[in-house]
Amino acid sequence: MSTPTSTRKHEEIADSLTRDILVGQYRCGERLPSERDLAARFDANRGAVREAMKKLEQLGIASVQPGGARVAPVHEASLDVIGHLLELGDLPDADLVDQILQVMRCLMTLAAESAVERASDEELLAIRRRVQSLIEDPQDRAAHVEARFELMRAIMEASGNLVCRLIARSLLVQFAPRMASLDQFVHLTVDAHRALAQRLDVALAARDVNAVRETFEALSNHSREAARQAFAAIRADAAAGISGKEVSS
Amino acid sequence: MSTPTSTRKHEEIADSLTRDILVGQYRCGERLPSERDLAARFDANRGAVREAMKKLEQLGIASVQPGGARVAPVHEASLDVIGHLLELGDLPDADLVDQILQVMRCLMTLAAESAVERASDEELLAIRRRVQSLIEDPQDRAAHVEARFELMRAIMEASGNLVCRLIARSLLVQFAPRMASLDQFVHLTVDAHRALAQRLDVALAARDVNAVRETFEALSNHSREAARQAFAAIRADAAAGISGKEVSS
DNA sequence: CAGACCAAATTGGTCAGACCAAAATAGTCC
DNA sequence: GGACTATTTTGGTCTGACCAATTTGGTCTG
DSSP, X not given: OOSOTTSOHHHHHHHHHHHHHHHTSSOTTOBOXXXXXXXXXXXXXHHHHHHHHHHHHHHTSEEEETTEEEEOOGGGSOTTHXXXXXXXSSSOOHHHHHXXXXXXXXXXXXXXXXXXXXXXXXXXXXXXXXXXXXXXXXXXXXXXXXXXXXXXXXXXHHHOOHHHHHHHHHHHHHHGGGGXXXXXXXXXXXXXXXXXXXXXXXXXXXXXXXXXXXXXXXXXXXXXXXXXXXXXXHHHHXXXXXXXXXXXX | XXXXXXXXXXXXXXXXHHHHHHHTSSOTTOBOOOHHHXXXXXXXXHHHHHHXXXXXXXXXXXXXXXXXXXXXXXXXXXXXXXXXXXXXXXXXXXXXXHHHHHHXXXXXXXXXXXXXXXXXXXXXXXXXXXXXXHHSOOOOHHHHHHHHHHHHHHXXXXXXXXXXXXXXXXXXXXXXXXXXXXXXXOOOOHHHHHHHHHHHHHHHHTTOHHHXXXXXXXXXXXXXXXXXXXXXXXXXXXXXXXHTTTTOO
8 A cells, every 4th residue: 555554544544535636536526436436446434434534524625415425626625724725746846835835924014914914022022032042043944844834823923813813824734844945945135135134133122013014924935935945956857867867877 | 491402402402502602601711511411401402512623623612632521711712603603692892893893804815916916807897787786776785785795705705815705705605694683773974985896897897906905995894984984873772772772662 | 548450330423224205207198 | 308207326324343642530649
């Protein structure tokens, strides 16, 4: 099996079916095999299949009704499909990543505005402390990434916008772990980044909403550009790997 | 019982527990009663309780592990809690509604920008047709609201941003039905609204990204203001109802 | 007396088999 | 050929049991 049975049975089934649906194995509107058939195919209890179907329904990629389960159009799915979509191939889809970063930019900017307007002095100070830790030391990449996430979290918390916070968290949880494979290709231009962080700190200190928004936009676009370049680098790397395969050991 | 047993057992249990958790009956980190206890309390099968717990976990308001289920902090919940939060009281929470509208504004603006940049002529025409139907006739309120939703949907579709689309859809699905109780208090200033729609149409025709963004922001802020005024009207109404209770009827 | 440690009870996780109601299908009749 | 009905299929629910992990409480040791 491609997926060892290390996970629970129903998870294995759900993952397999999710993959099949997302990859287009089952087309939209098509009927899925019956629970009993699936139980036989996966050598599992119907209860396990049932739980898996429940998960598919929760993901919004299938609607299960008496008479049969049918796959739903992707655009009616839950936000949680993003994670599954990201790990379809061996690498996350570049377009999808860009979309995520765009949405994150919007949400973070909104949150930052709200935070500047309504955060207590303590909260603002906490945020600025995170910014400082981004400015100061040239930490290793993982720590740096973690620090950025911490900053986002602090801003989201200070924004007081629960909706924004929930969405950002959900996106981040699905997004962050899948970016590990890209990490080595991401090449943040630290100078520009540090300058932006510096500007952000000043803007935060002054509670200047406009400056904060602009700086945050720039910062986010910076990340977006970095991601784009990382994908380009990977593509180049892959091409070189193919053409020069015999050369490398 | 406050909730008649018209719904399925596990739904009744899930709704009850969800309400209890969201209302603060069970505090964060606290242990929930065991599945067997809950089964006894609700006079239900443990399977039903189990399905309910599954739903709570999926909602992100409880984490269930061998040994016991514990309630999770609200800010780690799924986006789907919003719907439940909206129907906690007899009226949706004004702050939450405002937060939703803020987020919707961001997302719709992002989508509109993308749509203007990358939509095909046919898609753009479809969008403009929805805008036209907003400008033209003084339909009844329900039809107008529906037309606005249609416009949003068209823009989301044309944006090509799946992430944006999923979030907006999820929010809208949870949000729209709960706003029915506010409908009678919402008093859109049709003139201003129509003028904005007109501007939007022109901007769309010219594929002027900046103009589209600005107009959309204005349009969204317009809705937000309308909602705010609706809540104010309700508050005033309630106050009048209390002070003048003997007079009415 | 504090802490580590161990055994029993509690709890969630899984499974098996059965029955019911609704939907889909096949068959029949007009 | 189309409408209607009976059968089969399918999901939905329930029951009861067993397993594994955790929690809990007591005991023992330093």
